[in-house]
Amino acid sequence: MKIRKVLYSKEEIDKRVRELADIISRDYQGGELIVIGVLKGAFVFVADLIRCLSIPCVVDFVRVASYGSATVSSEKIEFKKDVEMDIKGKDVLIVEDIVDTGLTISFLAEKFKERSPNSLKVCAFLDKKHRRKIAFDADYVGFTVGEEFVVGYGIDFNEMDRFLPDVCVIEE
Ligand code: 5GP
Numbered sequence: 738m739k740i741r742k743v744l745y746s747k748e749e750i751d752k753r754v755r756e757l758a759d760i761i762s763r764d765y766q767g768g769e770l771i772v773i774g775v776l777k778g779a780f781v782f783v784a785d786l787i788r789c790l791s792i793p794c795v796v797d798f799v800r801v802a803s804y805g806s807a808t809v810s811s812e813k814i815e816f817k818k819d820v821e822m823d824i825k826g827k828d829v830l831i832v833e834d835i836v837d838t839g840l841t842i843s844f845l846a847e848k849f850k851e852r853s854p855n856s857l858k859v860c861a862f863l864d865k866k867h868r869r870k871i872a873f874d875a876d877y878v879g880f881t882v883g884e885e886f887v888v889g890y891g892i893d894f895n896e897m898d899r900f901l902p903d904v905c906v907i908e909e
Contacts, residue, residue, distance in 0.1 A: 739907055739908075739909065740907070740908045740909075741888070741889075741898075741901070741905040741906070741907060741908075742905060742906045742908060743903045743904070743905055744882070744885070744887060744903070744904045744905060744906050745880060745890075745903060745904040746903050747902040747903055750785075750879075750890060750902075750903070750904065751785070753879050753880065754782070754785045754786055754789055754879070755789050757786065757789075757860065757877055757879060758786055758789030758790050758791075759789075759791075760877065761786075761790060761792075761830065761860065761877060762790050762791040762792050765792050765828060766792065767792075768792065768828055769792065769793045769794065769795070769827075769828070770790070770792060770793070770794040770795075770828050770829075770830055771794070771795055771796075771797065771822070771824055771827045771828065771829045771830070771854075772786075772787055772794050772795070772796045772797070772830050772832055773796075773797050773798065773799055773820055773824075773829060773830070773831050773832065773849075774796065774797075774798045774799075774832045775798070775799055775800070775801065775831065775832065775833045775834065775841070775845065776798050776799065776800040776818065777800070777891070777893070777899070778833075778834030778835065778891050778892045778893065778899075779832050779833055779834040779862065779891060780798075780891050781890050781891030781899070782832060782834060782862045782879075782890065782891055783796065783798075783832050786832065786860070795822070797820040797821055797822055798818065798820070799816065799818055799819060799820055799845065800816070800817040800818040801814050801815065801816055801817060801841055801844065801845065802814070802815055802816075802817045803840070803841060812840065814840060814841055814844040816848075823852075824849060824852050824854045825852055825853045825854065826853065826854065826855050827854050827855055828854065828855050828856045829849060829854040829855075829856065829857045829858070830858050830859070830860055831845055831846065831849065831857070831858070831859045831860070832859075832860045832861075832862075833859065833860070833861045833862065833875070834861075834862050834863065834891060834892050835861065835862065835863040835864075835865060835882075835887070835892065836859075836861040836863070836864050836865065836866075836873060836875055837865045837868050837869075838868055838869060838870040838871065839869045839870060839871040839872065839873035840870060840871055842859055842861070842873055842875070843871050843873050846859065846873075858876040858877070859873075859875045859876050859877070860875065860876065860877040860878075860879075861875040861877070861878050861879065862879040862880070862890070863878075863879060863880055863881075863882050863887065863892075863904070864878040864879075864880070864881045864882065865881075865882055865883070865884065866881055867883070867884065868884060880904075885906045886906065886907055887904050887905065887906055887907075888901060888904075888905050888906075888907055889901030889902070889903050889904045889905045890902065890903065890904050892904070894907060
């Protein structure tokens, strides 16, 4: 049977998202930010984060496909949906749900750097930093987590559980 255990409650998440937004707003004070959310998992985080920012931002989304099973990130990554705006000369913040092996975010960072933004940073809601296959440090991290498979707050298990307000761990 599938049991969900709360890892981070809605209240803990709200508090952390406000803290992150304050830091980001301070870092980009006086500027304008292009927030690029990585679908689908980051859509809830993006929605909460941008509403806590005190600087203007525009929002776009990308979607990537990585081939492999649901729980094991694979090597082959490609765009399913690219951004719809020119990021040249702009301050860009990629917003990811989870940085795990680091392959997805490295792919995205490389692709966006080629388009000559003024700056490029990454905000990850969750960081599984001990599972990296490729070195990558996110500039802003919500929570550092272990190896457990998580769901909720936009993050799915076979497209289910995204609606959960808490971040939960699934235990069989
Ligand atoms: P990476 O390329 O860093 O290995 O993959 C990151 C992606 O793997 C995340 O955006 C997410 O889609 C998926 N992922 C990694 N860990 C988990 C997890 O615990 N739960 C879910 N649902 N997806 C995960």
